[in-house]
Amino acid sequence: MPTGLEVRGLSKRFGGLVVAEGIDLDLAPGARTALIGPNGAGKSTFANLVTGILRPSAGTIRFDGRDIGRLSERQRVSLGIAKTFQITNLFTRLTVRENLRLPVLEREGRCMRMFRPAQGDPEVEAEVDALIRQFDLEPLADRPVSDLAYGQQRLVEMALTLALRPRVLILDEPAAGVPSSETHLITDAIEALPGDLAVLIIEHDMELVFRVAASIVVLVNGRILTEGTPDTIAADPEVRRLYLGGEDG
Amino acid sequence: MRNLILPLACLLAAVAAFFVFPYDLAFLTRIVIMIVFVLSIDLVLGYAGIPTLGQAAMYGSGAYAAGLFSIHVWGDPLAGLAVGALAGAAIAALSGLVVMRARGLTLIMLTIAVAAILHELANRARGLTGGADGLRGIRVDPVLGLFEFDFIGRTGYWYALAVAVAVFVLLAVIVRSPFGLSLRGIHESPARMTAIGASVYWRQITAYVIGGAVAGIAGALAAQITQLVSLEVFAFALSAEAVIMLILGGTGRLTGAVIGTTLFMTVEHIAAANDPFNWLFVIGALVLAVVFFLPAGLIALPRALTGLIVDKGGRDADRT
């Protein structure tokens, strides 16, 4: 039985606008794949199709051989498909700790419990503490997220998604808005991800991409332009012209 | 245990009020009942973030159910409260299935519509409810078979206060639970709650049902103590005023509901007695002042004052 994520012929139209067209993509356990492409290429849309926030116009999405294309976002989360948001989406008036406690409680199916405190379960707190330590958030742990700088909020965003213990993790521009002095926290966190986790990274920071990705998929106008190892992509003249060229100047 | 200070001070004030204002027990009892009602709105609106202007639907259902129960079935007050809670919960569950599918303004309109429909139903069903004349002849047995309701209202006051304390404690436990945390999460970001695997719809319906039960208890208390249920229990003004009381005190804080309700009703009582025509201006000015200067409600006043003097440091997030 095939394991991991298997996307075939995925297409999405918004009215007349085609934002995904016949996308094929596999994500096996342990994959470190980067999805790059210019703004508006359809990268976030692809992530939303896989996680179930959007419904595809055509194509199939399989996970461990099972067709999940008609499952709700919730059902896909419980199967282990999770993503971070390109634009930080946190519980801003809750503390960092509470932000991380929620996904753990939700994952464990404990959120209908009404007669014991949310705070204080040793297993949950140990997990929350470990995430806080991993992302260097200790001094901020009891502050409301609204008090944090945007870069720090990006770290909470990633920690919160990891708290779901996903099997497929899609990171939508995890380093966007993070000051370069803190980018290493994101890179370190990605490198520290469990080896059997399948990771798809959407990112503009090429240094980060080349450091963590084992393969790169280039998306342009909703279609896959090319894919390959970082070396072949870096050498591809068309990629350089269309996408990387803009950054080389 | 700093979090207990304010609620305990409120309880102490309520006990003291019994001895200080022995001739105003009817009014004090109305405040206590209203506090229970506003607490129900705090759970729904303050914690779960469901914008409602129709909580009277559940209050009124609880009032009629408890009134009818005591007339036709059994006069025991606690049984009557249970019936009121069930009626409020049932109406919240039925209407919630539809109402929680909507968002924003549409949701508000739907909550108003539910209360309006029930108002009309109660008006039409004269044979059962007494229609515009109100439901009369409610007789209530002694509480626990021991404390008879007296016409001065002593028993009524202690009874209402005991129920209010029980409701407060129950809600304080619930809002601290994983369920309560998830409601605050929904309030902050429904999209993120869905993304971590929560069913926002069912979670909100559950909150609405619990809030409905509490509102039903408030209605039942009112029916038992005033021994009358009028169509006003479904009035839009009741829902709206209760929301204003909550905003005045501070949403998302249970003690905020207590303080806002007490202040609103006291100001209304005094201002209306002194100037029956212009007292609404006093309330209006009060609300505007709070909205502009204390957007988090009066409960944030001490912190706002210390914030003026001391530099604001770390805030604690454990709230009641």
Ligand SMILES: Nc1ncnc2c1ncn2[C@@H]1O[C@H](COP(=O)(O)OP(=O)(O)O)[C@@H](O)[C@H]1O
């Ligand atoms: N909900 C939507 N309705 C209509 N158009 C959309 C919607 N979401 C995205 N788009 C359009 O789809 C295209 C791809 O967007 P997106 O997936 O966000 O690109 P990327 O993440 O690669 O920058 C853009 O042209 C965008 O305007």
Ligand SMILES: [Mg+2]
């Ligand atoms: Mg994007």
